[in-house]
Amino acid sequence: MLCCVNPDCQKPLNPDKNKYCHNCRAELIPLLGGRYRPTQVLSDEGGFGRTYLAKDVHKLNECCVVKQFAPKLQGTGPLTKAIELFKQEASRLQELGEHPQIPTLLAYFEQNSYLFLVQQFIDGQNLLKEWETRGNYNETEIRELLLDLLPVLKFIHVRGVIHRDIKPQNIIRRQSDGRLVLIDFGASKNLTATVQTKMGTVIGSHGYTPLEQMQDGRAYPTSDLFSLGATCFHLLTGVRPSQLWIQQGYGWVASWRQYLNSSGKNGVSVSIELGEVLDKLLQLDIQKRYQSADEVITDLTLRLPPLSSVPPTILTPTFTSTSANTASVSPKPNNNLKSQLLLGSSILALGLGGVWYFQTRPHTMSEYSPTISNSRPTIQPKKNIPENSFVPKPLKGHSSDVNSVAFSSDGTTLGSASDDKTIKLWNLASNQEIHTLEGHSNWIWAVAFSPDNKTLASGSADKTIKLWNVETGKLVRTLEGHTDGVTSVAFSLDGKTLASGSASKDKTIKLWNLETGKLIRTLEGHTNGVASVAFSPDSKTLASGSWDKKIQLWNLQTGNSIRSLEGNAGTILSVAFAPDGLTLASGSADKIIKLWNPVTGKLIHTLKGHNDKVNSVAFLRNSTSNDVTLVSGSSDKTIKLWNPVTAKQIRTLETGSGYIYAVAISPDGQTIAGGGSGENILKIWQTIQ
Structure with missing residues (x-):
């Protein structure tokens, strides 16, 4: 036809x-x-x-x-x-x-x-048709929806675009991967608004369109947030806002809860916390409403408990990193499970895009060792670098959040993994892209280089691990066995073993033989998803941090748990061993960093200073002096440097915008990489010498 x-x-x-x-x-x-x-x-x-x-x-x-x-x-x-x-x-x-x-x-x-x-063409079903088929959404599904769409709204709002017609019909769940796709906006709608303004025509849909857009024809980022709230109301209750608008105008907004259990299709209820988020989304007064997608994401992450499973549609994550060869995931201010995962590693970093180049004198391990308590000298930076000496350089290429970055062990290459399902390898001397690695069918949450720099490992929400040839960019092998997304990967020092942690439906750690691609053993013991894994320097012990708020230490010869380290009030988002193996650092959603003696299981220090989740911890070691500094990245948009001996802050790096999901450090100790979200997905800062 x-x-x-x-x-x-x-x-x-x-x-x-x-x-x-x-x-x-x-x-x-x-x-x-x-x-x-x-x-x-x-x-x-x-x-x-x-x-x-x-x-x-x-x-x-x-x-x-x-x-x-x-x-x-x-x-x-x-x-x-x-x-x-x-x-x-x-x-x-x-x-x-x-x-x-x-x-x-x-x-x-x-x-x-x-x-x-x-x-x-997006092959899938819009959410109105989906609701008509399956009935009302529950609270978890609404949270997953919000955490999947809010980063998209942030993306368009940063670019000066307002959708102006968000409703279930304009959101499609893509059949291939279950992610939500926002449709029906852009050129024709903006033009329609321009041409019809004199006629008094308003772009939008009654009930979903906020008051300021309906009365004055003006729309702002917060206008889209009202429409998103109305969409959630519709999917929760089965009651169309357009019907209520015809009957009572905006009168329904203040009393939306009365409709929760009135639907003929699976009436539901919501928690107080989610109810308060919806209240603020649906405020008629534009000044009282959420002003940005980031504000909503923050409340969803901080005020509500972690989602029990990794949603199939999300991740604007919070991630962390741990040793030079490790990667792990931490919950982006839910930033979508991305809300639940945090990647962690010292040489590896997650998503915001950032690399800071700086020089400082870290601390000797003899000063830092927990066995020495009376002769620790006060540590000062080698030299103070003024903040304006950091010159940012964006690395353009990814089209969505960068969830993980890692340095090669020779410091020449940076790897970055993204929600756009690609990994990019960058030449740090020229800041040019070398390869784009494609093959995963869902977000990539973790990357790590092998010690010999020949192989890159990546873990994805598609439940697989892929091994890549760094020189050619070709896929070498795919490791399958996890039953949920792979949140973290780490190489042993000899490069023969890979450890991988998985999300809430799996809760396990798997050890893989890299020569054969075969599974060596599965480590079981956590009661929730594993956000971060890290090998000790001698590769005899593995540390794992979990959403169950515990750290487990494992004997890699027997596969048995050695001990459990407890004391955090929030999810453990990142773990990292110090270079001498005598100290283990952990970052948590409770805004605290803890330093542990992994031999005795005793707590050495508690470091406080961040005002949001600590998504990533890493140890910076100077290659010539063997000195060490602790580095942490947080959702408070800062990276902090710490003296691990005195537990005092040395310096705070203000990033300006975007959560810091992970930090990574180059082998020579001269470069810090910060990852997460922001106006520039991936960026580097280099010190003016």
């Missing part, structure tokens, strides 16, 4: 043989833009344009979506202006389409006095 693209046609579907529409008699256009064949109307904008399902004849009839913009304007001046705006907005949409949860822009063009925009 072939669709008539006259937006006023009441029966646009025609047999393939027709040259003119059987209904409106308009001439049919077999191929839009010379390649896109419209076959079905997906939505109608009431004569202002339509959205069509189409086939790309240049790509074996691959499905795509064609959006038509048909402004009814008099004169060439207004039409020329509309075309100019269309091109500007199409360019903006092209930028947004770099995000994996926003459809990719394929083309835009003018034809027969209409403007067309072609986007990627």
Whole structure:
């Protein structure tokens, strides 16, 4: 069948043989833009344009979506202006389409006095249809939804785009991976708003659209947040906000809880904490509402308990790292399980994008060893580097959050892993991308280099570990066996064994023989997901930090637990051994760092100074002097350097924006990498010498 693209046609579907529409008699256009064949109307904008399902004849009839913009304007001046705006907005949409949860822009063009925009087709079901099939969502599912979509809203808001029509129909759960994709925004909507403003037409949907947008036609980032709250209300209760709006305007917003158990489909209740989040999302007063997606993510992470399992749709994570060859995951301010995972490693880092270059005198291990208590000298930095000596350089390439970064053991290469399902290898001398590694089918939560720099290991939400050839960028082997996402990976010092930790449905650690790819043994004992794993320097002991708030030490010869270290009030997000193996550092969601003697199990120090989750801890060792400093990264958007002997802060690095999900340190001790979220997904700071 072939669709008539006259937006006023009441029966646009025609047999393939027709040259003119059987209904409106308009001439049919077999191929839009010379390649896109419209076959079905997906939505109608009431004569202002339509959205069509189409086939790309240049790509074996691959499905795509064609959006038509048909402004009814008099004169060439207004039409020329509309075309100019269309091109500007199409360019903006092209930028947004770099995000994996926003459809990719394929083309835009003018034809027969209409403007067309072609986007990627998302194979999946929108949330309204999903609700109609399965009934009301529960609290966990609403939290997962929020934590999956809020990072997408942050992405578009940072780029100056307001969606203006968020509702269940405009959110699709992608069939391939279960992630939520935000659709139906961009060029046509912005143009519609521009052209129709004089007519008093408001873009949005009654009930989902906030007061300021309905009254004044003005929309802000917080306007999208109201619409997201209304969407959650709909999916929780089964009551359409549009119906309530017709009956009582915005009167339902203040008393939304009364509808929780009134639905005929699986009435549900919500916790006080989630109720308060929804209250703030649904505030009519724009000043009392959440002002940014980050604010909502923070409340979801800090005020609500961790999700019991890794959601299939999330992760704007909080991650941590542990030794030069380890990677582990920590919960991004839920930042989606990403809300639940934190990656940890000293040479490895997670997601925000940041690398800080600095020089300092760390501390000798003789000074730091817990067996020496009376002769520890006061440690001072080698020299004070003024804050303005850090020159940031963004590394452009990833299209979504970077969840893990790691240095090669020779310090020449940086590896970064992202929600966009890719790993990138960077030449640190030139800051240029070397390889893009593709193969995982879901977010990548952890990466680590082998000691000989020949192999990179990656752990993913797709439940697999992949081993890559660093020189060629080719996939060497895939390790399968975990029943949930792989949150952390770490190499033994001899490079023969890989340890991997997994999320809540699995709760185990697996040890792999890297020569054969075979499983050596599975370590069981944690009662929740394992966020971080780290080998001791002699590779005889493995430390694991878990969402069960405990650290386990394992004998790698027997596979038995040696002891459990307890005392944190929050999830253990990162663990790291000091280079001499006599001290173990842990970072926790309770904002505290603890230093332990792994031999005796005794607590050495408690370090306080961060005002949010400590997502990553790592030891910095100077390669020439053997000195050591402790480095920590936090959701409070700072990296702190500590004297591990005195437990005093040496310096705080203010990053300006974005949570720090992990820290990593180069082997020579001259470079710190910080990972997480922010305006620049991956960035480096280098000291001016």
